[in-house]
Amino acid sequence: MERVTAGGVLQLALAGAGVLLLFRILTRLRPGASLQDAVVVITGASSGLGKECARVFHAAGARLVLCGRDAARLQQVVQELTASSTGSQQQTHIPSTVVFDLADRDTVDGAAQEILRCHGHVDVLISNAGISYRGNILDTHISVQRDVMETNYFGPIALTQALLPSMVRRRSGHVVVISSVQGKIAIPFRSAYAASKHATQAYFDCLRAEVERYGIHVSVISPGYIRTNLSVNAVTGDGSKYGVLDRNTAQGRDPAHVAQAVLKAVRQRSKDVVLAGPLPSLAIYLRTLWPALFFKLMSSRACKEQKPKDE
Numbered sequence: 001m002e003r004v005t006a007g008g009v010l011q012l013a014l015a016g017a018g019v020l021l022l023f024r025i026l027t028r029l030r031p032g033a034s035l036q037d038a039v040v041v042i043t044g045a046s047s048g049l050g051k052e053c054a055r056v057f058h059a060a061g062a063r064l065v066l067c068g069r070d071a072a073r074l075q076q077v078v079q080e081l082t083a084s085s086t087g088s089q090q091q092t093h094i095p096s097t098v099v100f101d102l103a104d105r106d107t108v109d110g111a112a113q114e115i116l117r118c119h120g121h122v123d124v125l126i127s128n129a130g131i132s133y134r135g136n137i138l139d140t141h142i143s144v145q146r147d148v149m150e151t152n153y154f155g156p157i158a159l160t161q162a163l164l165p166s167m168v169r170r171r172s173g174h175v176v177v178i179s180s181v182q183g184k185i186a187i188p189f190r191s192a193y194a195a196s197k198h199a200t201q202a203y204f205d206c207l208r209a210e211v212e213r214y215g216i217h218v219s220v221i222s223p224g225y226i227r228t229n230l231s232v233n234a235v236t237g238d239g240s241k242y243g244v245l246d247r248n249t250a251q252g253r254d255p256a257h258v259a260q261a262v263l264k265a266v267r268q269r270s271k272d273v274v275l276a277g278p279l280p281s282l283a284i285y286l287r288t289l290w291p292a293l294f295f296k297l298m299s300s301r302a303c304k305e306q307k308p309k310d311e
């Protein structure tokens with residue numbers, strides 16, 4: 001048998017890297033999906049990332065259906081978008097709105113039918129609405145765990161399942177879900193939120209595999225901290241509002257930039273996108289490759305964060 005030399009290994013590695021680079025260049029050169037006149041549904045469009053997604057997809061010429069619980073705030077977004085379109089090069093459309101609560105099981109099916117009545121079909125569903133949580137498992141009522149799961153997991157999957165048959169019939173569609181870095185790693189004092197995002201990742205990974213044959217694409221987007229009101233709106237262990245803008249959130253990414261990344265993911269039909277800095281990205285790899293170290297780091301993080309409250 002021939003001996004493998006160091007030079008041979010290097011050549012092989014370089015060839016491999018070359019093939020990978022070529023593949024990435026070819027993927028980028030693929031024509032992106034056009035959004036002009038596409039019907040794009042955005043949940044949680046009244047604020048934060050959802051509102052920024054509304055801006056970028058509106059500017060790209062999409063026919064928007066904006067969803068949320070507060071009719072007045074959604075109308076405010078419609079007015080802002082309509083006012084901003086004057087003088088735009090792109091042909092833009094006045095968005096429609098559908099008001100419903102994702103955590104209310106009895107309303108989601110009806111809301112899906114109302115969404116379908118807006119334009120007869122849905123091209124892109126951006127499942128963005130969500131709520132976070134701050135709390136210690138020992139002090140958290142089980143109803144809070146359930147409520148967060150209803151908003152972040154059961155509501156979005158019920159909406160997806162209600163819209164899917166129409167996508168399957170048309171042999172076309174794109175389901176985008178805004179998960180989180182916390183759908184890939186679980187950090188202390190976020191049990192309800194991290195669990196809901198892990199469930200989201202798993203469900204939409206299954207969905208991607210099951211519906212690819214119908215020409216339906218699925219993108220899971222996992223951002224790190226974004227500068228929004230997520231922490232302010234978070235619930236605590238007793239169900240009350242947390243009401244604090246956390247430092248990590250305040251120093252997070254600009255939601256407008258994250259919305260641009262969502263637009264890019266839709267155009268390129270990306271399957272799984274992590275939008276995070278080096279430390280969270282490293283933590284995701286560590287969780288898989290060296291779980292013992294990851295768990296140790298999380299325990300010491302829990303001890304540090306718990307200390308001021310205990311003392």
Ligand SMILES: NC(=O)C1=CN([C@@H]2O[C@H](COP(=O)(O)OP(=O)(O)OC[C@H]3O[C@@H](n4cnc5c(N)ncnc54)[C@H](OP(=O)(O)O)[C@@H]3O)[C@@H](O)[C@H]2O)C=CC1
Pocket residue numbers: 043044045046047048049050067068069070073100101102103104128129130131132151178179180181222223224225226227228229230231233249252
């Ligand atoms: N901010 C961050 O650091 C990060 C956020 N994310 C994810 O981004 C997504 C958007 O959150 P973000 O913009 O940051 O936070 P915001 O709190 O600003 O926005 C949350 C949106 O979700 C809607 N919403 C909440 N509960 C419900 C419900 N029961 N039914 C219908 N709509 C609901 C709210 O609408 P309304 O109250 O008007 O009904 C609001 O528009 C979430 O899924 C979040 O997990 C992911 C990673 C990081």
Ligand SMILES: CCCCCCCCCCCCCCCC(=O)OCC(=O)COP(=O)(O)O
Pocket residue numbers: 132133180181182187190193223224225226230231234246249276279280282283286297
């Ligand atoms: C040998 C070197 C090891 C280095 C590994 C360091 C491990 C560092 C841990 C990093 C944890 C990052 C957590 C990121 C959490 C995040 O970005 O969440 C996004 C959200 O969804 C925010 O929601 P929240 O309600 O928590 O504000």
